[in-house]
Amino acid sequence: MFENLTDKLTGIFNRLSSKGRLTEKDIDEALAQVRRSLLEADVNFRVARDFVAKVKERSLGADVLESLSPGQQVVKIVHEELTEILSGGDHRLTPSSQLPSVLMLVGLQGSGKTTTAAKLALQLRRQGHSSILIAADLRRPAAISQLQTLGRQLEVPVYSEEPQSSTVTQVVKNGVERARQQGLTWAIIDTGGRLHIDDELMQELEDVKAVAQPHETLLVVDAMTGQDAVNAAQEFNDRVGLTGLVMTKMDGDARGGAALSVTRVTGVPIKFMGVGERSDGLEAYHPDRLASRILAMGDVLTLIEKAQEAVDEKQAKELERKFRQATFDLEDFLEQIQSVKKMGSLSQIMEMIPGMNNMSRKMPADFDDNQIKRVEAIIRSMTAEERRRPDILNGSRRRRIARGSGTTPQDINRLMNQFKQTQKLMRQFSRTRNPKSLMRMFQ
Structure with a gap:
């Protein structure tokens, strides 16, 4: 819902953060753009006006302008003031003393x-x-x-x-x-x-x-x-x-x-x-979590809560064991797809991960439905032995699975290549304990 507003605000603050020092003119120009972005997002004009005035008042303080990272300080102020706008009253639902x-x-x-x-x-x-x-x-x-x-x-x-x-x-x-x-x-x-x-x-x-x-x-x-x-x-x-x-x-x-x-x-x-x-x-x-989403900072706490609801603790421990032993197979992969679907769409999940907001928007509109359904259909068309031992998938087996899942052998080849990459990554995880080595794996 806040896609356009998020894009505009992150663009404004990225330009602000790129400057080593900030002047009052820099802040005025940035906040003028913020106000315009809020009005374009259909925010009440009084709310937008008051928000910008408070951010400006706090941003012109010496502790911001003279700090080592003034742009980041302004973003912090914006997050706090945005949270204030979104707050108000008790957000919890609590039962009364007399039931029902x-x-x-x-x-x-x-x-x-x-x-x-x-x-x-x-x-x-x-x-x-x-x-x-x-x-x-x-x-x-x-x-x-x-x-x-x-x-x-x-x-x-x-x-x-x-x-x-x-x-x-x-x-x-x-x-x-x-x-x-x-x-x-x-x-x-x-x-x-x-x-x-x-x-x-x-x-x-x-x-x-x-x-x-x-x-x-x-x-x-x-x-x-x-x-x-x-x-x-x-x-x-x-x-x-x-x-x-x-x-x-x-x-x-x-x-x-x-x-x-x-x-x-x-x-x-x-x-x-x-x-x-x-x-x-x-x-x-x-x-505070919604303010973080609007500013493309992610929402890790909500993501954790969704994961806790969707994933059984015993199942998670077993999955961790398979990760460490690199014995993760297509049966496990199918189970994880089901768990992810319980948490919501992939685009919603990616928006909660800091830094992944832009990537979620580059995904095709039908990515969630079509891609996941295709993967599920392919795995469900395999025998139990094929799921446990995907290495036995020769040409004739792949053609049979393609007919059963309504896909093509090329789709199955693509899935197997991706799965092999995942297994390779897990083997590296199981052998690597150095944090710097782990970081190089994702570069």
Whole structure:
């Protein structure tokens, strides 16, 4: 989402860092470009103005201008001020003292409330919390069935009633009571979408809140809508009182100004970011980590958390043993592909690795789907013996695998060459303990 902004900011700061000494004129010129870049990214103009003013004030201090690396000092200040803009309030989701804790999702039509409700239930379960989904959208015909389908897929209970014989407040009241009877930690209410200018529907939302007494009221905001998302957040906050925001479609190609402006304008903290359609495509929000991503500094902590969720500890130790003994085979390679897919797309993963941001953008748009599916198909078309001993793959075997996987012998040759390079690298790892020698392997 922040691709264009990241490119422009890194270009500005790279030029600034290349200068041995900085003058006030250098900083003024760089910050003028920063301000222009923020406005082009659809950041609220007051937010952009205040941000640049604070960075300039801090950057003109003697400790920056007279330091040995003034450019890096300015980047550090920008990161801190960017984190400040993205911060505001409590970003965590904590249960109330009296169970169940009620979480109500509100928002405009099509913002992704129903899928977000299911994603939240999955994330809460990973934290050891039980929950129930309450289908309180009685106007959209497919809303109840969609929530029920998601509930079955994730094995999360869903409470619903027939729209013809119920009201929204009745469904919510009965659903929360069901959660209380079952001793569940959370009751997640999926309300219907509505425009903030529709007084009748907003009054219905106020009635639901009065009945449910939610511990958390989260507005689900489509980040692709730009500054309209900021305006909607302000209106919803004024009418029903929000405790947090969920920014969806953060993996899209919009300019990202809403995410940079919404907390500063409304005072409501972002709590989660939607980064994909899959049920695990929801990330806890960390202002400092997002600031690092925007400035192309990576996000190693989130990457580690994703890896811990995707990789079994016992499996990781076994893999480490195979690395050291250089016995890594195609069966192991296939397992690692499955683990990587759980962590998200390769481009998202590469953006979290410092220095890999630009490389992720050079990848073809269909790299994730087409390349990984092709590799999986090739390996799955092999026999168990061929996966364990790829050296036995002669011409006839490769032609058979190509027919079975819908690929060509050239694709298989390419994969085998890459795999041999990986094995060679692992053998070097297993024999090398000198850090300088390891660095030369990647040069």
